[in-house]
Amino acid sequence: MPLRPQGLPAVIFCWVSLIMIGCGQGDSKKSPSTVQPVSDSESTAKVKAGEPAPDDGSSKLMADWPTPVAALLISGEQNGYLEPCGCTSGQLGGLKRRHELCERLKSQGWNLVPVDLGGLIKDPGASLGGIEQTKIKFTVALRALKTMNYQAVALAASDLKLGTLEVLGQYLNLGDTPKIVSANVKPTAGFEQTIVPLFIAQAGSKKIGITSVIDPGSLDKLNDPTLKDLLTVLPAKEALAPIAAELEAKSDWQVLLVQGPAELAKSMAAAYPSFDVVVASSVYEDPTAEADKVNDGKTLIVNVGKKGKYNGLIGFFPDSDQPIRYQRITLGSRYDRPGAGEPIRKLIDEDFQSELKAAKVVENFPRRSHLSATPGASFVGAGACKNCHPATYAKWMTSKHSHAYDALLNPKRNREFDAECISCHTTGFEYESGWVSAEKTPYLKGNQCENCHGPASLHAGDPDNPKFKKAMALTSELADKNMLCIRCHDSDNSPKFSFATFWPQIMHKKLDTYDKPGSHKGLNADEIARLQKALLADQQPKDTGLKKANY
């Protein structure tokens, strides 16, 4: 235990005094055993500023709060980030950490009611994993909420982008909780149990009433012809009136989840001051530390940001001075003790990955033709490029790009069937003749030449053909201007990326001279197949050192 600076002089004074007393007329040459103070800076040296150190799970959370009578854990707009965002280290968020937070609060005797604003997935079109993977991810996200004993989830337009029928189909199988709540959206006959207007959760001896409203405009924007057949959308303000009254009559505290602009949340809070907590959608990824207070401080307006990096925690207290308290929780490495969130780890690392594999999400990914390629060109792999570009190939082989696939093969965290990961760790994924699987297209492992230059079969077969050469040509200026690298080196997966500093690490302009015999002779199919096998051999020995991707 570090010694506090203010205690040190007193300790020394006491020791010296006592020793003087003890020594009396005795031996003044004997020195006392002294306490070695630990400086404050030393004691905190391993804790990064702003980020509490990982602990063993035994320290008390929210230690400066008395134990609340009931508590609300608020999450929302997870946007598909089941794990801490990105594949680099030091990121915030993740369901595993959230599970640990819930478990620790419950172990402290808290009556915890978790609720979610919805927005569990990213737009399936924008997701690198595509529609099929997003469907499975949505199921997994709902299952995770169930595992964490979530009580209610708001209906969100971003979730309905998966298709109203698909989403209702998944809600049908949710069981008792969590309930999907919406005061202003009513499902058609036969689907009544999928969306309910309100839910009252039991928190110890108290009751928390929960409902939500959704901005009708956000549903109008969905390009889904089945939505109008299946859901009746009402104006939020009118639809909420009877629900708010019912909640007030039947519960001790009332919570409103608002899927829509911040102004909608504010107007609902003003129109229905009975709500103690209004959860608003976030404009920004990172929420403010404080909640807004409206209705003379009676109602808290909370937002928890995006990507599941933060949660909001609300405590209800039998204290007339401070009946309700709010704390933004940062889901950082503090919740990473070994073994933390094991049910969620299993769900994501094992069940989810097994389901992706079983559904053959990567193999069945819808593929398209390559827009900038010469019609008829197909992906052949870097092995074929080596024939005429040996120096460029050698340079590539020293980069992490060449071993990107190996990073997915961690036995504890295998991601080779995860389309989101495959999309940046293989070559030609999403395109006809591009990556399919390790069995069918092993020569396309890693991030190879053709990911930037396009499919090369025609150029490899007729290297001096100017039309084929032109289709493959790409300058660094154009790559930078058109943000070619950003597809993978985005702000989540490569937060430190800048073209100016990363490009020199892989720069390969004019490394080859093309003066060797055979440089200008085209390759036939047999030669390409031989070179593809040689590539696998080249990739093999260097597997171990480059596995950790951390940009």
Place this chain on the structure above:
Amino acid sequence: MLRWFLIAILAAGITMAIIIAPQMLSKPANKATDDLKFPTKTAEQNGPSPVATVDHEPLHAFEPMPQNAEGKHVWKISNTGKSDMELTKGPSTCSCTIANFKNDESKLVLKPGESTEIELKWETRQNNGEFKKSASVLTNDPLKPSVEFVVQGIVRPAVMVQPQDRVLNFSNASNDKPNEAIVAVYSSDKADMKIVSVTNSKPAFIETKISPLATPEKTQLSQKENVYGYKITVQIKPGMPVGLFSEELSVKTDHPRQEEIKFILTGKMTGPISCFPEVLRLSQVSAEKGGVLQATLIVRDKKAVKFEVAEEPKPVKVTIVPADDAKGGESSGRYRLTLTIPPGSKPGALEGIVVLKTDHPLAKEVKIPVTAVILGTK
């Protein structure tokens, strides 16, 4: 000897008391919450205190910024109190530097009258849209234990687009009629920006039409500044093959800072009969208790259809009944499919296909994939 023994016990007791007491008396700091806070005013701080004074509002709004740019803002924080002020970096959502800090882990002490600079940096990189980032500085000023500095603004790419995520999601589109969506491509700094070409990866089924943005559309896109550009109507023609699709649309412009913008067109083309969820997926079904999953069959144009289960993978049982929303004998075109894995089924992974025969003239057979994991008792 006894005297030494008693003195040693007494000394140890006093030492422990002095070490522990202040920590018990004051509120726990670092372990109290996720967002670190210094203890609020405590007994031993009743005396001369530091006072944290910031030279201007802690929220700074940037002008609209381009991509790949860096913005920064500097505040001056002073100790206008009568004792030393300690500054520590608190929770941050951006790159934050505090002048005179040797590294992230150290504390900075300001003597009364001294000051230092707090600088927040924001790199726009390839971000697009609004941003708000903050950094907290923790102080031992009992009345201001934490100061949150905030920068906010908007990042504008050279060529802006709607939808911003560059995705046209057609969700469940019927392939017997045309499906349309609109994108906008515009700029605020090049009034004569031209669209050089628009190409797509499935020209046989995808058509595009370019037209200049009308004034109301421009106003809708931006009320704060003039914008110039075009809208592109994207039409998927009837006959597009049934199933998932993911196509690409490339728009080339003559803007010197951004020549090409790519959009993804994605979704699913549906045939006359669809099942939702499309894959009947059960995981972690108890072999002892069995499991049930419900799905909905949708028939286009609400036609009444007779279904017959032709094949079901063992041990699965499938039943189909009209959804209970049929009104007065009228077909709603919806049918409830219930898949049951009976109690006592053999544990293991299940992968198969349910085959339905129908009397629909354009869909005599419907195949629905089934996957399940049946768990045995441990």
